[in-house]
Amino acid sequence: MVRAEGVRKHFGRHEVLRGIDLEVRTGEVMCMIGPSGSGKSTFLRCINHLEKVDGGRLSVDGHLVGYREQGGKLYELRDREVCQRRAEVGMVFQHFNLFPHMTALENVTIGPVRVKREPKAEAEARARQLLARVGLANRVGAYPRQLSGGQQQRVAIARALAMQPKLMLFDEPTSALDPELVGEVLDVMRSLAEEGLTMLVVTHEMGFAREVGDSLVFMDQGVIVESGPPREVLSNPRQERTQAFLSRIL
Amino acid sequence: MAAVVVLVLAAMLAHSLFFSHVVINGRPRERFEWHVIDHYFLSTQILVGLGVTLALTAVAMAGGIVIGVALAVMRLSPNPIVSGSAWLYIWFFRGTPVFVQLLFWFNAYYIFPTFTVGVPFGPAVAHFDVTTWLTPFVAASVGLSLNEGAYMSEIVRAGIISVDEGQTEAAQALGMPRLMALRLIVLPQAMRVIIPPTGNETISMLKTTSLASVVTVRELLFQAQLIYSANYEIIPLLIVASLQYLWVTSLLMVGQYYIERHYARGSARQLPPTPLERLRRGLLIRPGQAGFGRAPFIVGND
Numbered sequence: 001m002v003r004a005e006g007v008r009k010h011f012g013r014h015e016v017l018r019g020i021d022l023e024v025r026t027g028e029v030m031c032m033i034g035p036s037g038s039g040k041s042t043f044l045r046c047i048n049h050l051e052k053v054d055g056g057r058l059s060v061d062g063h064l065v066g067y068r069e070q071g072g073k074l075y076e077l078r079d080r081e082v083c084q085r086r087a088e089v090g091m092v093f094q095h096f097n098l099f100p101h102m103t104a105l106e107n108v109t110i111g112p113v114r115v116k117r118e119p120k121a122e123a124e125a126r127a128r129q130l131l132a133r134v135g136l137a138n139r140v141g142a143y144p145r146q147l148s149g150g151q152q153q154r155v156a157i158a159r160a161l162a163m164q165p166k167l168m169l170f171d172e173p174t175s176a177l178d179p180e181l182v183g184e185v186l187d188v189m190r191s192l193a194e195e196g197l198t199m200l201v202v203t204h205e206m207g208f209a210r211e212v213g214d215s216l217v218f219m220d221q222g223v224i225v226e227s228g229p230p231r232e233v234l235s236n237p238r239q240e241r242t243q244a245f246l247s248r249i250l
Numbered sequence: 251m252a253a254v255v256v257l258v259l260a261a262m263l264a265h266s267l268f269f270s271h272v273v274i275n276g277r278p279r280e281r282f283e284w285h286v287i288d289h290y291f292l293s294t295q296i297l298v299g300l301g302v303t304l305a306l307t308a309v310a311m312a313g314g315i316v317i318g319v320a321l322a323v324m325r326l327s328p329n330p331i332v333s334g335s336a337w338l339y340i341w342f343f344r345g346t347p348v349f350v351q352l353l354f355w356f357n358a359y360y361i362f363p364t365f366t367v368g369v370p371f372g373p374a375v376a377h378f379d380v381t382t383w384l385t386p387f388v389a390a391s392v393g394l395s396l397n398e399g400a401y402m403s404e405i406v407r408a409g410i411i412s413v414d415e416g417q418t419e420a421a422q423a424l425g426m427p428r429l430m431a432l433r434l435i436v437l438p439q440a441m442r443v444i445i446p447p448t449g450n451e452t453i454s455m456l457k458t459t460s461l462a463s464v465v466t467v468r469e470l471l472f473q474a475q476l477i478y479s480a481n482y483e484i485i486p487l488l489i490v491a492s493l494q495y496l497w498v499t500s501l502l503m504v505g506q507y508y509i510e511r512h513y514a515r516g517s518a519r520q521l522p523p524t525p526l527e528r529l530r531r532g533l534l535i536r537p538g539q540a541g542f543g544r545a546p547f548i549v550g551n552d
């Protein structure tokens with residue numbers, strides 16, 4: 001579903017991604033860990049074309065991100081096409097980024113109604129189902145400020161799901177939450193994984209990575225240092241940098 | 251002590267306003283001639299002038315807001331030609347006096363006698379005869395709108411910038427194009443920052459429209475001047491005009507309060523009560539009853 005080959009990205013003279021190679025297969029749940037500033041968020045944002053890749057090849061579902069390939073040449077996508085591609089990838093942010101002037105229901109319906117031009121009644125019915133599914137059937141009319149962090153993040157997940165994405169990106173979805181609220185969000189993510197959704201999750205919840213993840217990659221200073229089945233990487237890290245990082249956070 | 255001084259001064263002012271007399275040509279006369287003010291306050295001429303003032307304010311502000319939003323969006327565009335031209339516009343209109351701009355538009359037919367709509371440098375679609383279209387009112391509307399647009403754009407831009415970038419990002423992640431994200435997500439949130447200064451701009455515009463009297467727009471001040479040029483009651487008629495401006499300004503301030511309240515939706519957990527609600531609540535709850543000392547509302551700003 002996601003294929004990265006030598007993906008590079010720099011901000012000014014600062015190289016943030018220095019050749020990322022990885023593949024997320026359809027239906028796979030990949031977790032990504034790494035120290036702060038290692039480029040995890042930047043990589044996720046590249047997949048969604050919120051940042052432009054400077055080098056290498058990055059494709060989602062067989063389509064090159066940001067470009068069209070024709071006769072061996074690359075053509076930059078027009079804005080409209082970029083938007084279409086983005087609509088197929090769901091993204092959940094560390095700080096939720098719900099739209100504060102809209103109710104939970106409006107947050108979830110705005111994408112389908114405005115971007116996909118679905119009839120409002122249909123989108124609303126599905127939004128209610130999604131909100132029920134993340135355990136918020138009774139908070140449909142609440143504004144984000146009236147919800148706890150865990151509830152907000154679950155609305156944010158429902159908002160992304162409403163677009164019926166092929167792929168979901170999670171950027172530290174529980175790091176801004178009080179410890180007692182982390183579980184409710186992870187439970188929702190676990191159920192999505194069980195349904196076979198393809199997910200790329202940046203997280204420091206090792207329990208989640210171990211139990212739900214199909215694979216785990218450790219990223220440091222813009223490269224992937226180690227990857228493999230989560231249990232193996234976590235209990236028998238082969239690289240020194242991975243060992244040092246894990247000993248610090250476990 | 252300070253309060254006593256203020257009270258004494260207020261009493262002196264009140265006395266001077268309402269009870270004092272001046273002696274002119276050996277005859278005592280009421281200093282402020284309230285009967286003249288009373289006579290003209292609701293006269294047709296003044297009310298017509300007030301109507302023109304209100305219309306000009308509304309048109310100029312509407313035009314200014316439309317231009318301002320467009321300029322603000324242009325200035326934030328990634329395209330340097332688009333953002334640069336917006337910057338140039340703002341630079342020009344803020345750098346020249348609005349009074350001069352008004353005089354310019356009033357006399358614009360000298361340099362643009364006709365105005366043609368059509369393909370640039372190509373065939374024309376429609377001709378306008380500027381001399382007939384550019385009435386004083388239109389000239390003043392155009393001049394004030396264009397000038398106001400430059401100021402409004404800075405207000406709108408400040409509002410847009412005040413909205414967290416994560417909002418645009420979340421909207422883009424849903425697949426929204428830049429302008430749709432701006433319209434549906436960013437601008438509604440920017441309103442909270444945009445409304446208060448826009449209220450000030452409207453109040454300021456109400457009074458700035460008096461400049462249009464110079465280009466013969468028959469607005470409030472023009473009408474007052476017309477009357478006093480005939481009867482020489484200069485001060486009373488200036489007071490008439492001032493009182494009219496004052497009550498409209500007061501009304502605008504009340505309106506601003508309610509609009510601000512509307513756009514606070516979603517940022518406060520519970521909206522503060524309106525003055526009317528507060529009054530009603532104050533009447534219903536008698537001192538000594540439970541709940542009187544409780545904070546009437548909670549504003550969440552976490």
Ligand SMILES: Nc1ncnc2c1ncn2[C@@H]1O[C@H](COP(=O)(O)OP(=O)(O)OP(=O)(O)O)[C@@H](O)[C@H]1O
Pocket residue numbers: 011016034035036037038039040041042043
């Ligand atoms: N828009 C930007 N302009 C300049 N530098 C940036 C920008 N975005 C990120 N960076 C830099 O890129 C580096 C990687 O940032 P990134 O957010 O991808 O790290 P991260 O692995 O997600 O870290 P964290 O765990 O703290 O979220 C950091 O040094 C950051 O300062």
Ligand SMILES: [Mg+2]
Pocket residue numbers: 040041042171172
């Ligand atoms: Mg990050």
